[in-house]
Amino acid sequence: MDSFAERLLIWFKQHGRHDLPWQRDPTPYLIWVSEIMLQQTQVTTVIPYFERFMRRFPSVTALAAADLDEVLAHWSGLGYYARARNLHKAASRITAELGGELPASVAELVELPGIGRSTAGAIVALAHGVRAPILDGNVKRVLARYHGIQGWAGQASVLNELWQCAEAHTPDNDVGAYTQAIMDLGATVCTRARPSCEACPLGEGCVASRDGRQAELPAPRPRRIRPQRSVRVLLVQDSERGVLLERRPVAGIWGGLFSLPELAEHEDEHVWCDRVLNARVSVQRNLPAIDHAFTHFDLTIAPTLLKLEAAPAVVMDRPDWLWYKPAMKSKPGLAAPIAALLQSVYSSRGASL
Numbered sequence: 566m567d568s569f570a571e572r573l574l575i576w577f578k579q580h581g582r583h584d585l586p587w588q589r590d591p592t593p594y595l596i597w598v599s600e601i602m603l604q605q606t607q608v609t610t611v612i613p614y615f616e617r618f619m620r621r622f623p624s625v626t627a628l629a630a631a632d633l634d635e636v637l638a639h640w641s642g643l644g645y646y647a648r649a650r651n652l653h654k655a656a657s658r659i660t661a662e663l664g665g666e667l668p669a670s671v672a673e674l675v676e677l678p679g680i681g682r683s684t685a686g687a688i689v690a691l692a693h694g695v696r697a698p699i700l701d702g703n704v705k706r707v708l709a710r711y712h713g714i715q716g717w718a719g720q721a722s723v724l725n726e727l728w729q730c731a732e733a734h735t736p737d738n739d740v741g742a743y744t745q746a747i748m749d750l751g752a753t754v755c756t757r758a759r760p761s762c763e764a765c766p767l768g769e770g771c772v773a774s775r776d777g778r779q780a781e782l783p784a785p786r787p788r789r790i791r792p793q794r795s796v797r798v799l800l801v802q803d804s805e806r807g808v809l810l811e812r813r814p815v816a817g818i819w820g821g822l823f824s825l826p827e828l829a830e831h832e833d834e835h836v837w838c839d840r841v842l843n844a845r846v847s848v849q850r851n852l853p854a855i856d857h858a859f860t861h862f863d864l865t866i867a868p869t870l871l872k873l874e875a876a877p878a879v880v881m882d883r884p885d886w887l888w889y890k891p892a893m894k895s896k897p898g899l900a901a902p903i904a905a906l907l908q909s910v911y912s913s914r915g916a917s918l
């Protein structure tokens with residue numbers, strides 16, 4: 566047995582959890598339900614739910630015979646209800662196709678809804694004493710720290726490395742105790758925040774402890790770097806007509822909605838007014854920028870207020886233009902940040918800007 570497993574087993578005898586409700590009579594059904602409940606939830610929260618669930622659904626067949634609504638009612642408050650739906654679905658299949666007995670091999674268990682490789686490993690190891698590695702969240706943390714495994718476990722190569730470590734450490738004997746031991750160590754000693762390395766049987770040889778990298782390992786899911794874009798828009802005010810809006814092309818962001826005219830990257834505001842409106846600017850003021858998040862990028866909108874000296878004489882009837890006033894009866898479709906900008910400008914300055 567490798568020293569990793571040996572040290573864990575010695576620690577487990579004295580410090581492990583031995584009186585959890587599913588440990589008293591570790592049948593495959595009890596282990597299965599407990600493992601599913603524990604997937605996203607802490608032990609102390611799970612215990613009362615587990616006991617209530619077992620009183621009402623004491624066997625696979627009882628679970629299969631129950632209405633899904635009742636199963637969900639017994640899950641109510643635990644969250645992640647797909648877990649309960651999958652339990653019920655799997656119980657129905659076990660009852661209808663497998664004579665009411667959970668399979669005893671990882672390969673067969675993973676064919677059932679909601680049972681992945683780690684849960685299957687836990688069921689066969691804890692209920693049957695058959696050697697199978699597990700890799701739940703706690704175990705991933707212990708192994709990533711102990712071996713100094715870099716990278717996010719959602720990446721196939723990192724996950725593969727973790728499974729290889731889990732496989733290598735799982736002993737041939739005492740596999741049930743070892744499985745419970747490594748889960749307990751992750752839950753009580755090698756905790757996410759402030760692990761108790763001084764009390765850990767794996768301290769010797771642990772890369773994270775040696776290098777003080779407990780906080781870095783395991784690496785969290787990388788944050789996607791969102792592209793940043795910016796645009797300059799013009800809030801052109803004609804005291805008679807209001808603020809000039811322009812309908813956006815149907816394709817692209819805010820397609821078909823009205824927005825403020827955009828300025829090309831290096832174009833000067835006065836030049837734009839002269840070119841497009843044949844009008845002169847009397848007042849120019851930069852307004853605070855607005856940040857807007859799209860699904861795939863962030864946009865910074867930098868507005869400039871331009872008051873015209875006189876009403877422009879040209880192209881007032883362009884169909885893609887609109888002179889906006891808050892009192893207008895038929896409101897145009899506006900992009901949300903533009904609507905907010907207009908509202909803030911009008912409310913802070915009055916209807917005449």
Ligand code: SF4
Binds near residue numbers: 755
């Ligand atoms: S020594 Fe610390 S970081 Fe390493 S496995 Fe133990 S608790 Fe985790």
